[in-house]
Amino acid sequence: MSRVGVVSWGAYIPKYRIRTEEVARIWGDDPLRIVDVYLVDEKSVEGLDEDAVTIAVEAARRAIRRAGIDPRRIGAVYAGTESKPYAVKPISSILVDALGLSNNVFAVDMEFACKAGSEGLVAAIGLVDSGRAEYGMTVGTDTSQGEPGEHLEYSASSGGAALIVGKDGVAAELEAMYSFVSDTPDFWRREGSPYPMHGEGFTGEPAYFRHIVGAAKGLMEKYGYKPSDFTYVVFHQPNGRFPVRAASMLNIPMEKIKPGIVVTHIGNTYNASALMGFARVLDTAKPGDKILLVPFGSGAGSNAFVFTVTDLIAERQKTGVPTVEEMLRDKIYVDYAQYLKMRKMIKLFE
Amino acid sequence: MRHESVPIYWRNIPHYYRLVARRCKRCGAVYFPPVAKCRCGSTELENVELPREGRLVEYTVLHQVGTDFLKQKPLIVGLVELSNGVRVAGQIVDAQPDKLAPGAKMEVVFRRVIADGKHGLVMYGYKFRPVGGI
Numbered sequence: 001m002s003r004v005g006v007v008s009w010g011a012y013i014p015k016y017r018i019r020t021e022e023v024a025r026i027w028g029d030d031p032l033r034i035v036d037v038y039l040v041d042e043k044s045v046e047g048l049d050e051d052a053v054t055i056a057v058e059a060a061r062r063a064i065r066r067a068g069i070d071p072r073r074i075g076a077v078y079a080g081t082e083s084k085p086y087a088v089k090p091i092s093s094i095l096v097d098a099l100g101l102s103n104n105v106f107a108v109d110m111e112f113a114c115k116a117g118s119e120g121l122v123a124a125i126g127l128v129d130s131g132r133a134e135y136g137m138t139v140g141t142d143t144s145q146g147e148p149g150e151h152l153e154y155s156a157s158s159g160g161a162a163l164i165v166g167k168d169g170v171a172a173e174l175e176a177m178y179s180f181v182s183d184t185p186d187f188w189r190r191e192g193s194p195y196p197m198h199g200e201g202f203t204g205e206p207a208y209f210r211h212i213v214g215a216a217k218g219l220m221e222k223y224g225y226k227p228s229d230f231t232y233v234v235f236h237q238p239n240g241r242f243p244v245r246a247a248s249m250l251n252i253p254m255e256k257i258k259p260g261i262v263v264t265h266i267g268n269t270y271n272a273s274a275l276m277g278f279a280r281v282l283d284t285a286k287p288g289d290k291i292l293l294v295p296f297g298s299g300a301g302s303n304a305f306v307f308t309v310t311d312l313i314a315e316r317q318k319t320g321v322p323t324v325e326e327m328l329r330d331k332i333y334v335d336y337a338q339y340l341k342m343r344k345m346i347k348l349f350e
Numbered sequence: 351m352r353h354e355s356v357p358i359y360w361r362n363i364p365h366y367y368r369l370v371a372r373r374c375k376r377c378g379a380v381y382f383p384p385v386a387k388c389r390c391g392s393t394e395l396e397n398v399e400l401p402r403e404g405r406l407v408e409y410t411v412l413h414q415v416g417t418d419f420l421k422q423k424p425l426i427v428g429l430v431e432l433s434n435g436v437r438v439a440g441q442i443v444d445a446q447p448d449k450l451a452p453g454a455k456m457e458v459v460f461r462r463v464i465a466d467g468k469h470g471l472v473m474y475g476y477k478f479r480p481v482g483g484i
Binding site for chain 1: 364367368402421422444446459460461462463472482
């Protein structure tokens, strides 16, 4: 029995992709400029019969398969999303029955823009560390919204990532965590509104950078870390430029953040964004590696976590569960009309 | 448009979500969808979760489909033999019909099956897709 940490991880990326140039072609933007601004070449698109629930189930099933544990030992399950198919009816309770958990399980959906999934991680860590649950699970899942023709459309994408937390069989031990939250109106979606609003110049400095850097710096100061302590650093990835700049502000070299960057291939999966990058790093990490993980959610806040990879990582990497890298390569391209159909954006009689 | 009722959907959740079948305690026969009585006459059956991998036995492509599936044309429906030998029919997704072939490795996926209009229940269940992509 070791300290609390991540026992297992699972990720899911829908197979469909749309190229940035295809979106730019429809809306009269210069594709080269758009790719240069956001560093997103293509993004993932959910199938017609997929949503945040189905994506969460697939990611969670993979995490359970990798862990090799009886799902009835999971005592808490949290879903972090901003793409709930229901305004009222939880994803987490569907997870309970789809995954075969016991009915004696703490379950709730969390909302804090893109940070909710990582807040589920905090809650699961708390329950497991206090001995009130043997294992806890969090899933970040989204079919992110972006208004057609608006800049968010170039990145808003679909995917999910699940983490199982426990004290037994830990593959990445938790060393420290730290939060940084303030009321920052950088991005929001009102009740009933189909697409979010965001302040163009407001999303960077006062929101993403202040909170990511605030959480990372706060953690390093409080617990005595320096950038050179980390083998990998994973940030929330709304586009390809922001995490690179955050790294530069924290004096973290590029080679430490590159392995955890997935946004260039699949766009911003919102609640799965940083967790997907974390999963990609765990897919190849070695014992002793130290990982700084800093998700971010608009509104705004960041959690910073430090994990140290244990000897059990090799066992978890050999379970045959699809890696993030394999999923990045496994794709079917769609055109803009198919994309609109799959995203259920064509108005139909129902 | 008539859909499966909410109570029927709710009762079927274990087999829609997790392929929970019934196995005869006397002769070992496995039934999916679940049944109340075995061919051998026994009514002593237990729940068993089916494996989530298998091979495609045969498939067909439907161009004339039911009302709930009109927007998904063409619909691929196939018979999959799971790794324990149980055969299950279901929709095949994330596949190009002309590239599918009997024997293809398949996996069970969790998908939306029917959404009852704009305000009703979204009903989820199992479907199949090729492993590794086709």
